[in-house]
């Protein structure tokens with residue numbers, strides 16, 4: 231037995247029911263070993279984690295060269311480009327690569343931001359809790375309209391006939407919809423069909439072991 235075990239190439243910093251889920255899905259699709267470090271929500275745990283990722287948010291991914299990357303979309307784009315065989319996204323020389331970039335930025339900049347306003351509304355006003363319920367109400371309206379917009383473009387995946395990591399990202403965002411998901415899916419049937427397809431992927435089932443039933447619980 232060696233005294234110098236091979237270094238695990240990636241370390242994923244996250245927590246259950248958070249966006250580290252989609253990074254775990256990507257790493258499972260690639261089939262590369264990774265260590266999962268769950269970051270507590272207490273101030274002391276966040277302060278310590280901020281020495282690794284100065285934003286204090288999850289996810290972050292330590293790469294084999296020791297760079298720590300944050301921002302879920304950047305991490306996924308990097309993994310897709312560095313592991314083309316895993317087919318997380320169309321390759322640079324394929325037609326749909328530009329659309330992949332469009333949709334990943336759309337997901338991170340629109341529905342994900344609505345979700346943050348729904349769950350942390352007081353941060354979005356200098357009057358804090360005073361405005362929280364109005365901010366939340368407006369964010370729910372925007373999220374529903376963004377999900378309808380996305381659902382109308384599914385066929386059955388966001389890039390048409392081919393699965394990409396965008397689909398797992400979208401299903402993760404849907405898992406945080408604050409209303410009744412059954413009712414949402416009755417209305418947005420393509421989103422419902424997508425969640426059923428994504429739930430069948432072995433990588434999703436493995437990522438759910440660390441994060442809870444984010445897609446299959448839909």
Ligand SMILES: N[C@@H](CCC(=O)N[C@@H](CS)C(=O)NCC(=O)O)C(=O)O
Nearest residue numbers: 248249286287288289301302303338
């Ligand atoms: N834009 C960031 C957002 C990261 C983010 O807000 N993560 C949430 C968990 S899903 C978080 O860390 N929330 C804790 C907080 O904001 O205090 C990304 O896409 O990675």
